[in-house]
Amino acid sequence: MRDVLDEWRPVVDETIEELLPRLVDDAYLADFFGEPTYQYDPDAVQAALSDPIWELLDRGGKRWRAVVFLLLVEAFGEDPDEYLPYACVPEILHNGTIIVDDVEDDASMRRGDAALHLEHGTDVALNAGNAMYFLPLKIITRDPGDLDDGTRLAAYEMLMYELNRTHLGQGMDIHWHNEKEIQMSERQYLEMCACKTGCLGRIVARLAAIVTGQSDAVEQAVADYAEQMSIAFQIGDDILDVEHTLDEAGAFGKEFGNDVREGKKTLMVIHAARNADPEDVARLEEILWADDNDEDEILEVIEILQSTGSIEYAREQALALAERARNHLSDLDLEPEPADHLSAFTRFVVERDV
Amino acid sequence: MRDVLDEWRPVVDETIEELLPRLVDDAYLADFFGEPTYQYDPDAVQAALSDPIWELLDRGGKRWRAVVFLLLVEAFGEDPDEYLPYACVPEILHNGTIIVDDVEDDASMRRGDAALHLEHGTDVALNAGNAMYFLPLKIITRDPGDLDDGTRLAAYEMLMYELNRTHLGQGMDIHWHNEKEIQMSERQYLEMCACKTGCLGRIVARLAAIVTGQSDAVEQAVADYAEQMSIAFQIGDDILDVEHTLDEAGAFGKEFGNDVREGKKTLMVIHAARNADPEDVARLEEILWADDNDEDEILEVIEILQSTGSIEYAREQALALAERARNHLSDLDLEPEPADHLSAFTRFVVERDV
Known part of the structure; x- marks a missing residue:
């Protein structure tokens, strides 16, 4: 079991990185969120979304939801590599709920370190957690599987x-x-x-x-x-x-x-x-x-x-x-x-x- | 302007009440959320969702988002009464963001009373606020307009x-x-x-x-x-x-x-x-x-x-x-x-x- 998890985890993380890069710039924002009416502030998005989200992801987690998704796709006789972005949908949702749950419970620790709302402030953490409820849903619209x-x-x-x-x-x-x-x-x-x-x-x-x-x-x-x-x-x-x-x-x-x-x-x-x-x-x-x-x-x-x-x-x-x-x-x-x-x-x- | 707002507000609230009744029972839960695998606890849902949400709605708010929706429908030459549930989509979303924003900002007051997370606890308030992000989206699936x-x-x-x-x-x-x-x-x-x-x-x-x-x-x-x-x-x-x-x-x-x-x-x-x-x-x-x-x-x-x-x-x-x-x-x-x-x-x- 550990082998399958260890094999897929870096692949899943690479795919998440394509959806939400560690370094946010204007080109990414215009591509993923749509053209701005005025002008985005990529540094602010970096600090408010990408940094806290990647901090949580880098702390660990087994990504077992993504792996079960990929195993199911394989079990159905399809190629899991073709459906990687969809595997990230429940994974990002799950990590979002973790941030929100920790605010709700006023938890002090998460994955061996201070809970995200203690590290980044409740405002940043909560907004990042909630953003993770909608970011993955956009994957369906982006339609990487040509559905x-x-x-x-x-x-x-x-x-x-x-x-x-x-x-x-x-x-x-x-x-x-x-x-x-x-x-x-x-x-x-x-x-x-x-x-x-x-x-x-x-x-x-x-x-x-x-x-x-x-x-x-x-x-x-x-x-x-x-x-x-x-x-x-x-x-x-x-x-x-x-x-x-x-x-x-x-x-x-x-x-x-x-x-x-x-x-x-x-x-x-x-x-x-x-x-x-x-x-x-x-x-x-x-x-x-x-x-x-x-x-x-x-x-x-x-x-x-x-x-x-x-x-x-x-x-x-x-x-x-x-x-x-x-x-x-x-x-x-x-x-x-x-x-x-x-x-x-x-x-x-x-x-x-x- | 006040007249139009005052005219529509009770109608909008009645429609919201059909989507999320003030009194939650098993029949509503099975209808709106789907049949349970085991057994729901309507009292818990009442206290965790319906009570805080209606407390916020009853405190006020102009429902102008719903009214602008209905005016647009009318301006397009259609009958607003036929699209009432859809008018509630942005209205419920908006009220959800209010609860979440107040947690993020650690606000003490909202619409003349204690902020919801101070009244109901951060856990209940935040979950209710987040539920209000998804409740209205289900309206599209329920398809009252036969789209x-x-x-x-x-x-x-x-x-x-x-x-x-x-x-x-x-x-x-x-x-x-x-x-x-x-x-x-x-x-x-x-x-x-x-x-x-x-x-x-x-x-x-x-x-x-x-x-x-x-x-x-x-x-x-x-x-x-x-x-x-x-x-x-x-x-x-x-x-x-x-x-x-x-x-x-x-x-x-x-x-x-x-x-x-x-x-x-x-x-x-x-x-x-x-x-x-x-x-x-x-x-x-x-x-x-x-x-x-x-x-x-x-x-x-x-x-x-x-x-x-x-x-x-x-x-x-x-x-x-x-x-x-x-x-x-x-x-x-x-x-x-x-x-x-x-x-x-x-x-x-x-x-x-x-």
């Missing part, structure tokens, strides 16, 4: 569908952070993940299907694959946060006990709230709801999650989702080698340790 | 063009706030306005032309009208900030000397920097660059702007832009009554006092 009108329209309507649901999921998640009572159901939690994390995965898969002209049934199957895998990924992420907190590992690039501090209602928390003693549930709600937590409180939450077997429960759910994701691929007529990689990805998202 | 595929694609490609430039303009503006030296040219300032404010105006005009099937030439002419009028509006807004600061009028709903505090490089500031004594320019840069300003410093900036005639200069530029905007309409074959209103709007945006 017909119907295909471009299908791509836009799909993107609008998924990007609306992204904000629905984020809204549910945020609202729950701010509520003291843990009253959402597991199905609502899974829906939140399906929207917040799953929709970006669905964009990866549906865009790959749309640009290569697959049938609706194939598009639906790979969308389900990506959605289930993304939910598994999200649950895996929440488990990792607990494990890294227990290890006190600074290498994760996030703060110690970040999810507890944020008051995140993870699947583990929801499961524990259903299965713990009333006093433990009250304690859980108390600590998660508090504006700030000390180390003892964070470890207390994790002990409650352990006492109810909630970490193990979440891992089983993630594994089951990953398996369901794989099964969505099994009826499709895919090229065997990329299909194997796509299957392997469903394991990777749950078993990864970073 | 053909080519028309819907044209609408999407236009929206992607303009929304990309919006973030370019905002980026330039923000970067300038954070720079001490006043070195941008007037043409760069006008470009910033053309992008940041003008693109929303262009969306109003181009969308009206696209959905009613006007020629490219007509679409271009009304886009130019809206762009020039929007720049005039922006300059008018900057002048109003100075005038209200001088009046110490709290009714404006913004802080006293807000633009100075933010370090905004307005056309007045750029003009003054070209025409004032070097010591005054240094003072101007100093005060605008400082993290915070007292009342004396704010008044000192305004005195410099007055000494160079920069407020008057900006007003002349705004009037000239408004005239140019009107001229873009004069060659078109428009219905006389709405055309008169559209002309009157170009005066209103410069001469308004709120």
Whole structure:
């Protein structure tokens, strides 16, 4: 899995660089954004968009969304090199959401360094993050794959569908952070993940299907694959946060006990709230709801999650989702080698340790 | 002008309410966002999206973007009632940018009350603001005007063009706030306005032309009208900030000397920097660059702007832009009554006092 990621990452970054160069000049601006009515200020655009965006991209990220896109294209029997710019669509969107999420959560760290809004100011970071919501959508208009009108329209309507649901999921998640009572159901939690994390995965898969002209049934199957895998990924992420907190590992690039501090209602928390003693549930709600937590409180939450077997429960759910994701691929007529990689990805998202 | 605005505002708000009801339930969510994979949490969506968005809309706003859209449709000889949902596209986008801008600027007030991120938290406000970037784009997919595929694609490609430039303009503006030296040219300032404010105006005009099937030439002419009028509006807004600061009028709903505090490089500031004594320019840069300003410093900036005639200069530029905007309409074959209103709007945006 690592090999495929390592192989594609520089190619993906080179393609992103063609869409948003590290050095911005008037010629690029006129080409990408259109002729100015008066006069652009390339230095300002450099500082306000290119610099913060490239700083984030250069800090890391696995580009797995772009790689899954390219593997899907290959699995459909097409040449991934011909569709590289489209692979960047979900990747740029994802990195945009990271910047915006960090402002929303007032996060202090991102990928081992200060969060972008602390480095560049909330104004610059937020505008850059939001610009990354629209920059990639312009790729469809620029039409590097010479798609017909119907295909471009299908791509836009799909993107609008998924990007609306992204904000629905984020809204549910945020609202729950701010509520003291843990009253959402597991199905609502899974829906939140399906929207917040799953929709970006669905964009990866549906865009790959749309640009290569697959049938609706194939598009639906790979969308389900990506959605289930993304939910598994999200649950895996929440488990990792607990494990890294227990290890006190600074290498994760996030703060110690970040999810507890944020008051995140993870699947583990929801499961524990259903299965713990009333006093433990009250304690859980108390600590998660508090504006700030000390180390003892964070470890207390994790002990409650352990006492109810909630970490193990979440891992089983993630594994089951990953398996369901794989099964969505099994009826499709895919090229065997990329299909194997796509299957392997469903394991990777749950078993990864970073 | 007031009459037309007052007449349409409740109709526009009713239409927005059909797109995003004040009371969210499962049926609405399934209809607008699509069937859930698991289960939505309507209460969470209510609190995270509907409540903050309606709070902002209910606080006021003139809905002039929607009204200009409807006047253009009428001027093209079509029935505005048939295109009401499309009129809401720029209106919802605009209100979304307001929420996001207030987070970016860390504004404390909006429309006479606490800024939304202070009322609902940065996380809820920002997600709601960003949701308002995508909610209206879904209207094109929902297709209330029964548009053909080519028309819907044209609408999407236009929206992607303009929304990309919006973030370019905002980026330039923000970067300038954070720079001490006043070195941008007037043409760069006008470009910033053309992008940041003008693109929303262009969306109003181009969308009206696209959905009613006007020629490219007509679409271009009304886009130019809206762009020039929007720049005039922006300059008018900057002048109003100075005038209200001088009046110490709290009714404006913004802080006293807000633009100075933010370090905004307005056309007045750029003009003054070209025409004032070097010591005054240094003072101007100093005060605008400082993290915070007292009342004396704010008044000192305004005195410099007055000494160079920069407020008057900006007003002349705004009037000239408004005239140019009107001229873009004069060659078109428009219905006389709405055309008169559209002309009157170009005066209103410069001469308004709120």
